[in-house]
Amino acid sequence: MFKTETLIAFILVAKHRSFTLAANAQRQTPMAMSKQVSQLEKRLGAPLFERSTRKIRLTQFGGEFLLRAQKIIEQHDSLSHWLETRQDKFTGILKLMSQDVQTYDETIFPWLAEFHRLYPDIELIFDVKENIIDVDEDLHDIYWGVSDYLGIKHPNLKRRSLWQAKLGVFASPDYLVRFGTPDTPDELKKHQMISHPHQQPSNALVVNKSANSVQTEMEYVLLDAPIKTVSGHSKLAVQGIGLINALVDNHDIKTYVANQELVPVLQEYWYSSVELYLYYHQVKLEQPKVRAFIDFFLSKRKYW
Numbered sequence: 001m002f003k004t005e006t007l008i009a010f011i012l013v014a015k016h017r018s019f020t021l022a023a024n025a026q027r028q029t030p031m032a033m034s035k036q037v038s039q040l041e042k043r044l045g046a047p048l049f050e051r052s053t054r055k056i057r058l059t060q061f062g063g064e065f066l067l068r069a070q071k072i073i074e075q076h077d078s079l080s081h082w083l084e085t086r087q088d089k090f091t092g093i094l095k096l097m098s099q100d101v102q103t104y105d106e107t108i109f110p111w112l113a114e115f116h117r118l119y120p121d122i123e124l125i126f127d128v129k130e131n132i133i134d135v136d137e138d139l140h141d142i143y144w145g146v147s148d149y150l151g152i153k154h155p156n157l158k159r160r161s162l163w164q165a166k167l168g169v170f171a172s173p174d175y176l177v178r179f180g181t182p183d184t185p186d187e188l189k190k191h192q193m194i195s196h197p198h199q200q201p202s203n204a205l206v207v208n209k210s211a212n213s214v215q216t217e218m219e220y221v222l223l224d225a226p227i228k229t230v231s232g233h234s235k236l237a238v239q240g241i242g243l244i245n246a247l248v249d250n251h252d253i254k255t256y257v258a259n260q261e262l263v264p265v266l267q268e269y270w271y272s273s274v275e276l277y278l279y280y281h282q283v284k285l286e287q288p289k290v291r292a293f294i295d296f297f298l299s300k301r302k303y304w
Helices: 004-016 019-026 030-044 060-087 101-107 109-118 149-153 173-179 233-238 251-258 288-298
Strands: 049-051 056-058 092-098 122-128 142-146 157-171 192-195 204-206 220-222 224-228 244-247 263-265 271-281
Touching: 004 019, 004 030, 004 060, 019 030, 056 060, 092 101, 092 288, 101 109, 101 122, 101 142, 101 251, 109 122, 109 288, 122 288, 142 149, 142 157, 142 288, 149 157, 149 271, 157 173, 157 233, 157 251, 157 288, 173 263, 192 204, 192 233, 192 244, 233 244, 233 251, 271 288
Parallel strands: 092 122, 092 142, 192 224
Antiparallel strands: 049 056, 142 271, 157 244, 157 263, 157 271, 204 220
8 A cells, every 4th residue: 555645755756857846835845855755765665766867757767657646646536535525524624825914914813713613623834935826836725816817827726706806096195296196197208106026117117098997908007116026015115106006995005194294196087996815626526625615705705
């Protein structure tokens, strides 16, 4: 018999072509991952990988064994899912990923105690990745995604719409004194922004070109962006560094606006069709823990 943990380790190394990336996916050390694969090779009596200083690749035998190992893991998972579904067993580890902490603060954490009381045997792990999420590398059960980029990149994912929001433009009073308050997007040429290094283009301020537009495609203007960062946009904007895009319903933004530390700009030109989705894997047998989480938090949408 082969241990499922060992087969999974081998499959991940084969997928990533890297012990380090495979170890990251399993939250193990590369040494531990390498040891599992070496033990498996010793038992099989044949090498699974050709190793060099720069890369590794499957041997012919390794490729043949990979196909069979994948079938074993798929059957193991299918059996486990079937048993859990049959027993309505709400147990296990559930991994979630979002691109910012605020998403959890506003959509999950206020009701997390209630969920835990209902499902005390589900262990939840919340993770944040502030750049682009890659489902092939970021192995989680559920993903929170702004806009539809994640669904386009991974069409096999299922998704549920959570809410629509406006994407506003904000700046500090000090910044507007120095650069002026624009009345139309045409007056933005002399302005600068704080942007995100992973958006494309990285110096694009999302703003409609005509007032009160209802279009669904984003429009933008290109500005100087002296600072590009994955987080801290609102804090930097308060310091007067530049304009920012931000969701209007964001807790920090509402607080800064209420305290007059940030001011809404070009409100008639805001993009109003930003949508947040819940993504999850499309499988033949859905795990009870995943369905319990989705159903519970979709029932809370009216409070968000």
